[in-house]
Amino acid sequence: MSNHTDMKKIADIVGVSIATVSRTINSPESVRPLTRKKVLRAIEDHQYIYNSSAADLSRKKTTVIGVLIPDAQMPMFGSALVAIQDNLQEKNYSIMVGNTKYNSNIEVKLLKQFQQRNVAGIIKTGFDATQSTLEKSIKEWGIPCIVIFEKLQNPNISYVGFDNYKAAFSATQYLIELGHKRIGLIVGPYTKQMRIRKRVEGYKAALEESNIKFNPEISIETNVGLLEGKNAMSRLLSLPEPPTAIFAAADRLAIGALRAATEMGFCVPEDVSIIGYGDIDVAAFCNPPLTTVRTPNYSCARKATELIIGQIENNTNTIFHYCMETSLIIRDSCIQYK
């Protein structure tokens, strides 16, 4: 016989039915105060532990939300997680997290797990250019799914993000305004990732607007990482005619680039300007402090969580498109070109 405390046991102790116990837990206002008190007392005294699996099964619905991120090492994910949980805290939702490593096999697998575990909603950071199948499967599945940190043109997918194109445009424009003409680009794998591709496009558009010809020689696509940024920068600075300014479309790339410059004897910003992207927290603590584009990571994640909770609770599934503003954070890594 089960020696485990379940609702039945509590019900027996108090002398009420299981239903009453369930109600005291889920809608306390619907049970008489005296009864409620007795039930709560028994729960306390006998260390009853609510069984979510059973509830989930019965309700055909969980209070777990799935969070899909490409790389847990990205500082941006930290903000996302904190924001999401801040919002979920008092609601008794839990977070199930999956790290895709930019690998679509892993991603599909994780999504399947989420589906089997019947998560109530999904928050996904970033969206691959190649994910129409994914999109379809989520649609069919029918639970709310919000992409964050990205502005999508796809009208069928909700997002809370920012305009990567515009932000990259303004970063590049800033460099141009400072008089730079030879502006290098170090950027993540944009062949696969939409939000990165948008940055490349923004960069190109800004150049074009000022009649500067895009020069593929000083534009490097690489994985996002400190070392990768450093390596890319080394290559750029080894060129016979190195760029006078660099747009590193991720702060971690920028930090790597900064290091390469320093090691090669270039002064930043006197010899070469560097602008980053993301305003991760160390950016302000670099030497020199990094001029960068601030993206509203925390707000995006927070907003997305609010929205998704709303959808879950009201059982709706409309499409939301929120685009937040980015801003240029001017610090000391860029200077007028003389």
Next chain:
Amino acid sequence: MSNHTDMKKIADIVGVSIATVSRTINSPESVRPLTRKKVLRAIEDHQYIYNSSAADLSRKKTTVIGVLIPDAQMPMFGSALVAIQDNLQEKNYSIMVGNTKYNSNIEVKLLKQFQQRNVAGIIKTGFDATQSTLEKSIKEWGIPCIVIFEKLQNPNISYVGFDNYKAAFSATQYLIELGHKRIGLIVGPYTKQMRIRKRVEGYKAALEESNIKFNPEISIETNVGLLEGKNAMSRLLSLPEPPTAIFAAADRLAIGALRAATEMGFCVPEDVSIIGYGDIDVAAFCNPPLTTVRTPNYSCARKATELIIGQIENNTNTIFHYCMETSLIIRDSCIQYK
């Protein structure tokens, strides 16, 4: 009637019993190849989705492991998450994550959630000095729980960590060997956190060993963060007789300290040496690159995951104590005192 594909439906389609479907999924070798094939075919064709809640309820056991971290912004957490998932990947376990913010109310709440959701095991980073109640509740609960990133003296709790005392001792010793006598300390909230307190003790012990008197004036306890590190360093360098070397017992504190020094016109390491703790990835990319203590974060998390999975699968719950080696990573932020 349910239009949702469940085992019953698959069973009906194939013309077998539910049990057979369940078995094809959970122990394929126990069903005849032909039957298996037909079942799998039907599962494929009708997009059957396994319901974990139901399975969990029936089995009285889940395949979810709970991960408790104090601050998702700490880079160390990123490694942990990646390591854990790398290990869980092919096993179909999922990760439920909770961010405690160093707040024991939140922590208790999250643990309760984990308990209600019936997680199969818990990996917890760090352990508060004040958590004997917590310890008791986990013991009673009876699921495997491993603390990582910490060496505990408590024989009832499993850990996979490193010796914070020893690591801090060696960092301080290194500074002493370089001829420093006036060695400041910037450290996290050690009143609450064991692993941080150990660092303070290691620092003090190293001083004592060399007959250097501990000076509370140049020892600052603060929250862990870049800005906090900077503020603490400002205070230290404003002293009439500032320290000639600083042990910042967290790399993020060290990076903040580095910034303060630079802004105040101190050269690192010429005017003041700084040694960090953790070897987070940006440490090597600071200016100057940060000398620091490397702690084996990934290995710890990976080992812990292996152990916990072992315990879950074999239904054992023995206590493990693994202590991994730390190492001194000498870069350019410390120099001989003249």
Next chain:
DNA sequence: ACACTCTATGTAAACGTTTGCATAAAGGCA
């Protein structure tokens, strides 16, 4: 006293699996 409405509770059928036990079919051996 009656009919009516409310409110608090109980009853019991789901929810979709797992798994011990029973059984039928097939194979081996005398």
Next chain:
DNA sequence: TGCCTTTATGCAAACGTTTACATAGAGTGT
């Protein structure tokens, strides 16, 4: 052929909740 073992499958009871529906009792207005 009959008996025994093995293998593949089915049966049905659990797992611990939720919730639509039923019901009993209390209150209200006439």
